[in-house]
Amino acid sequence: MGQSMSDARAMPATASETPLAGGARRSLASYALILPGVVWMLLFLVLPMLMMVYVSFWTQTTFKIEPILTTKSWVMFFSSPTYVGALWTTLRIWLIVLAATIVVGYPTALFVGLFVRSKTLSTALLVLCVIPFWTSFLIRVLAWRPMLGEQGAINILLRAAHIIHQPIDALLFTELSVIIGMTQIYCVFMVGPIAFMLGRIDPNLIEAARDLGAGFGRIFTRIILPLSMPGVVVGAIFVSVMVLGEFATSAALSGRKVNLLGNIIVTQVGSLKWAFAAVVGVVLTVVMGIVVSLFLRIVDLRREL
Amino acid sequence: MRADLELIGVDKVYDNGTPAVIDFDLAVEKGEFIAFLGPSGCGKTTTLRMIAGFEAISGGDIFIRGQRINDLPPERRPTSTIFQNYALFPHMTVRENVAFGLEVKRMPRAARMAKVDAMLHTLGIADVADQRTERLSGGQRQRIALARGLVVEPDILLLDEPLGALDANLRRTIQAELKLLQRNLGITFVFVTHAQSEALTMSDRIVVMNQGRIEQIATPYELYTRPRTGFVAQFIGRNTILDGTLSSLADGRALVRTAFGPLAGTPHGTPATGGAAKLVIPSESFDLFPAASTDAARLRETYGPNVLEGVVAQRDVVGHMVQLGLRIEPSHALHLDGHVEQFHIDALQPESRVWIAWQANEATVIA
Numbered sequence: 001m002g003q004s005m006s007d008a009r010a011m012p013a014t015a016s017e018t019p020l021a022g023g024a025r026r027s028l029a030s031y032a033l034i035l036p037g038v039v040w041m042l043l044f045l046v047l048p049m050l051m052m053v054y055v056s057f058w059t060q061t062t063f064k065i066e067p068i069l070t071t072k073s074w075v076m077f078f079s080s081p082t083y084v085g086a087l088w089t090t091l092r093i094w095l096i097v098l099a100a101t102i103v104v105g106y107p108t109a110l111f112v113g114l115f116v117r118s119k120t121l122s123t124a125l126l127v128l129c130v131i132p133f134w135t136s137f138l139i140r141v142l143a144w145r146p147m148l149g150e151q152g153a154i155n156i157l158l159r160a161a162h163i164i165h166q167p168i169d170a171l172l173f174t175e176l177s178v179i180i181g182m183t184q185i186y187c188v189f190m191v192g193p194i195a196f197m198l199g200r201i202d203p204n205l206i207e208a209a210r211d212l213g214a215g216f217g218r219i220f221t222r223i224i225l226p227l228s229m230p231g232v233v234v235g236a237i238f239v240s241v242m243v244l245g246e247f248a249t250s251a252a253l254s255g256r257k258v259n260l261l262g263n264i265i266v267t268q269v270g271s272l273k274w275a276f277a278a279v280v281g282v283v284l285t286v287v288m289g290i291v292v293s294l295f296l297r298i299v300d301l302r303r304e305l
Numbered sequence: 306m307r308a309d310l311e312l313i314g315v316d317k318v319y320d321n322g323t324p325a326v327i328d329f330d331l332a333v334e335k336g337e338f339i340a341f342l343g344p345s346g347c348g349k350t351t352t353l354r355m356i357a358g359f360e361a362i363s364g365g366d367i368f369i370r371g372q373r374i375n376d377l378p379p380e381r382r383p384t385s386t387i388f389q390n391y392a393l394f395p396h397m398t399v400r401e402n403v404a405f406g407l408e409v410k411r412m413p414r415a416a417r418m419a420k421v422d423a424m425l426h427t428l429g430i431a432d433v434a435d436q437r438t439e440r441l442s443g444g445q446r447q448r449i450a451l452a453r454g455l456v457v458e459p460d461i462l463l464l465d466e467p468l469g470a471l472d473a474n475l476r477r478t479i480q481a482e483l484k485l486l487q488r489n490l491g492i493t494f495v496f497v498t499h500a501q502s503e504a505l506t507m508s509d510r511i512v513v514m515n516q517g518r519i520e521q522i523a524t525p526y527e528l529y530t531r532p533r534t535g536f537v538a539q540f541i542g543r544n545t546i547l548d549g550t551l552s553s554l555a556d557g558r559a560l561v562r563t564a565f566g567p568l569a570g571t572p573h574g575t576p577a578t579g580g581a582a583k584l585v586i587p588s589e590s591f592d593l594f595p596a597a598s599t600d601a602a603r604l605r606e607t608y609g610p611n612v613l614e615g616v617v618a619q620r621d622v623v624g625h626m627v628q629l630g631l632r633i634e635p636s637h638a639l640h641l642d643g644h645v646e647q648f649h650i651d652a653l654q655p656e657s658r659v660w661i662a663w664q665a666n667e668a669t670v671i672a
Contacts, residue, residue, distance in 0.1 A: 204392035207359055210379045211386045212406035212457060222405070226396045 113198030173255030197231030
């Protein structure tokens with residue numbers, strides 16, 4: 001007590017120390033502020049992940065799992081064509097869905113964020129994009145069945161229009177239906193961040209580019225696209241993280257033909273194969289980590305946002 | 306020779322029916338520095354944007370070097386615009402910003418780079434050529450915008466309040482630079498501003514606008530000494546404006562009947578005999594004489610009818626400047642400021658009586 005009081009009195013005397021001491025006090029306060037967050041993350045993120053890595057090396061028998069370290073589950077994952085195939089399927093579907101959400105989402109975002117001049121209207125349009133989310137995820141996925149099925153809306157319409165004579169059965173319970181379903185569900189996560197970045201582009205920049213003689217193509221490639229890249233990256237991270245961990249859409253729309261890593265985890269956990277589920281979980285986490293860090297390399301988000 | 310830039314009866318009506326610019330007529334010679342001056346909302350920026358092509362023209366015609374450009378999109382007009390916020394491309398370096406217009410014109414890389422470097426040198430920003438624009442100072446950003454606009458060699462450079470974001474000292478420096486640059490390049494500059502000092506120091510001619518209409522197009526000197534409308538008289542300089550009725554008009558002299566008796570000035574514009582008229586007297590034209598030192602009759606030999614009796618209400622000497630508050634019966638307050646040498650300030654004690662006089666040719670009579 002006496003020590004701290006004399007410190008307090010000594011502080012103003014040396015001016016150079018005052019900001020230092022102030023900084024120390026401020027950072028102490030800021031540590032206190034982030035403490036709950038750190039505790040939360042340690043307990044519910046870092047610890048479970050370490051646990052998952054640990055469990056992936058446990059010994060699994062048919063009826064029980066024991067903490068005896070072994071690489072058996074890992075060997076099984078990487079030596080089985082089914083499981084490695086599931087990894088490749090996951091990566092393939094992720095890339096296709098990512099491309100599809102950009103192809104569908106970017107023009108939508110361009111319209112909402114840049115071409116709609118009224119802020120009210122563009123907000124209303126973004127809300128429209130979100131309206132499907134007012135229903136449950138399962139209903140949104142299952143609603144694709146009556147759309148894509150052999151007797152579904154698309155086949156009926158195409159036949160009524162005499163564009164086709166035989167129903168297209170490739171639409172449902174295939175990889176295509178999974179891709180269509182995922183693109184629809186995750187597109188809005190691409191549209192939002194891109195529209196936000198586009199909305200922040202100063203209209204004077206586009207006028208300046210026109211003034212210097214640039215047509216729309218050049219303005220798009222040299223001004224609009226580079227300035228919206230942070231939005232594309234953020235959207236891509238959203239979509240990637242969600243698609244890589246997906247299992248419900250493929251379960252509902254693939255007719256069990258498409259197995260993603262997520263589906264394998266569900267099956268293995270369902271049959272109490274914890275160790276093997278943990279292996280798949282670690283693989284998935286590593287893949288996501290690589291994907292996200294690659295995206296963050298494209299754009300320095302700290303500078304752009 | 307045809308004018309470099311010509312606007313004939315140009316109108317702008319917004320979609321909601323509000324007129325923004327009404328019947329704008331102007332012909333600008335090549336190499337002229339023209340300022341559009343007026344309060345905010347007077348239509349000066351709208352007019353500039355119509356010349357640049359960012360606003361559609363509701364009526365009339367715009368010609369650049371004889372070519373009608375009404376329907377040309379901005380990317381095909383021979384104009385460059387300097388925006389108020391500079392509108393620099395934030396994701397490009399200074400060099401890339403300046404090179405953009407040449408890149409668009411598909412100029413070969415070597416020629417393009419040489420030209421960009423020359424322009425960066427001219428404007429003294431070569432040392433920051435490879436930096437991004439965000440961290441640079443206002444003056445540097447201003448110069449980058451100028452370099453980017455000038456490097457494409459426009460026929461006309463349009464500047465939309467480009468000095469508004471700079472502090473007062475920098476503004477004066479850049480004013481001088483801008484004027485020099487314009488003279489050296491011989492390019493027509495059209496400059497929008499609401500600051501009369503900017504317009505008066507830089508322009509060859511000033512277009513004073515108010516509520517969408519041109520009030521007067523004149524050189525700074527003429528604008529200062531011979532305002533044509535009441536708005537200009539109030540907006541430019543420090544004028545005393547006396548209302549009255551025009552009683553006679555002869556030999557370049559107009560006599561106005563005012564509350565202070567008949568006073569004379571030089572008519573400008575179209576004041577009509579018997580109609581309402583304003584007598585505009587620039588602050589610099591007033592001569593003051595202590596009442597004790599002379600009498601009105603002697604002063605009238607020099608000044609004609611323009612001799613009034615007043616009372617010094619207030620006198621503040623600030624260094625070498627003096628600010629005077631005068632009262633003219635029946636009821637007019639007159640504020641003058643000037644150099645101490647200009648007035649016999651020792652005799653101008655508060656509550657002392659003075660003669661206030663001015664030459665008729667320095668006062669202007671307008672409708």
